[in-house]
Amino acid sequence: MASKPCSTFFTFPLLHLVMLLLLPLSIHSHSTQHQEPFKSLEGCHKGQTLKGLHKIKQYLEKFGYLPHHHRNKTGSGDDDTFDDSLESAVKTYQLNYHLNATGVLDGKTLHDMALPRCGIPDIVDGRSSMRSGKKRHLGSMHHTVAHFSFFPNNPRWPPSKRQLTYGFLPGVQVIGTQNLRSVCKSAFDRWARVSHFTFQETQNVNTADLKIGFYRGNHGDGSSFDGPGRTVAHAFAPTDGRFHFDADERWAINPVTGAMDVESVALHEIGHLLGLGHSSVPEAIMFPTILVGAKKVNLHGDDVQGIQTLYNTP
The missing domain is CATH 3.40.390.10 (Collagenase (Catalytic Domain))
Structure with missing residues (x-):
């Protein structure tokens, strides 16, 4: 746009006005794109198997809520089964973030998991805790x-x-x-x-x-x-x-x-x-x-x- 003659703006004023109005929306969309990765898992709970659930397990491993390299009975690295250990980990995460500790991947839980954050685990080696009291x-x-x-x-x-x-x-x-x-x-x-x-x-x-x-x-x-x-x-x-x-x-x-x-x-x-x-x-x-x-x-x-x-x- 910057390389075109200035007269272009006056030739198509309405088009430029529309583009300017849309610009903040596109920036906002860029800033919130991190909220999308887990959206398809909303409502998932214990007993279900859903594609992509292993990404939640990887997230909870990374930040200390599941043992490192958590696996199910099959040893699969892409385990998409919502088991007891995952439910327990989700509840602990929800308690730490002042969410309803249901163990269900509700919208607010998934939203918070997708927020920008520090890379240090919330629970280190199973010994530290955000809720030390x-x-x-x-x-x-x-x-x-x-x-x-x-x-x-x-x-x-x-x-x-x-x-x-x-x-x-x-x-x-x-x-x-x-x-x-x-x-x-x-x-x-x-x-x-x-x-x-x-x-x-x-x-x-x-x-x-x-x-x-x-x-x-x-x-x-x-x-x-x-x-x-x-x-x-x-x-x-x-x-x-x-x-x-x-x-x-x-x-x-x-x-x-x-x-x-x-x-x-x-x-x-x-x-x-x-x-x-x-x-x-x-x-x-x-x-x-x-x-x-x-x-x-x-x-x-x-x-x-x-x-x-x-x-x-x-």
Whole structure:
């Protein structure tokens, strides 16, 4: 369109008006295409066999709700039978995401499974849980029940590492370096305000405690990205320090229709770098999913309680 003479616009004004009106709809369709993959499974329940059900099992395996390489009696990798173990896994998923725990693949459950999310499992090695229900005492008479979680064995940075350095890996260039530095600094500053940590950027990424980069597909860390949609980033527990964005996503510095907000995702993944697992509080930064185009950068009380409990700080 841009290469045609300007007079074309005036020759067909109605056509261009229609195209402009339709443009937001096409962008919205792109941003919600992730909701389609599981649609045909809506209403599926225990005892049924339905083509494509194995994809739900693969999803639940990946995020910790089923044992890795779950198989039925036949040992088939494409098992489309809704068995007891799948029903139990679906119920656990529904509890974590505040859905009706029926064990049935209803529309809301399938919608939530298709949302963009962190690649770290909700349940790690069958030991961690989004609904930890830990009690944090606030004074002699009061307490609150929180739903933050930690990685198995509660890995933490040692007391001697109160200042953590971070750097940017060469990886894939997706957004401008200065923009990336700015939003990551903002995300680190938010965690610094509620923890005993300080964060300092270093130019020598090889010696940095925390290493940030954009990658596609299988990038050598044992946790491949899956292209546009679904898994948008992941980070490793202390003291590994690796934090990777999926370069196949559409990224933006501020909320943009159809794009993931870099700072919102960075804030979540930094929580993992510090030792936090996922929270079952939807408003918490450590909740596993985020909407396309949303900006979510205010740490919730559950996030604050989690980091302070893990490091035994006020």
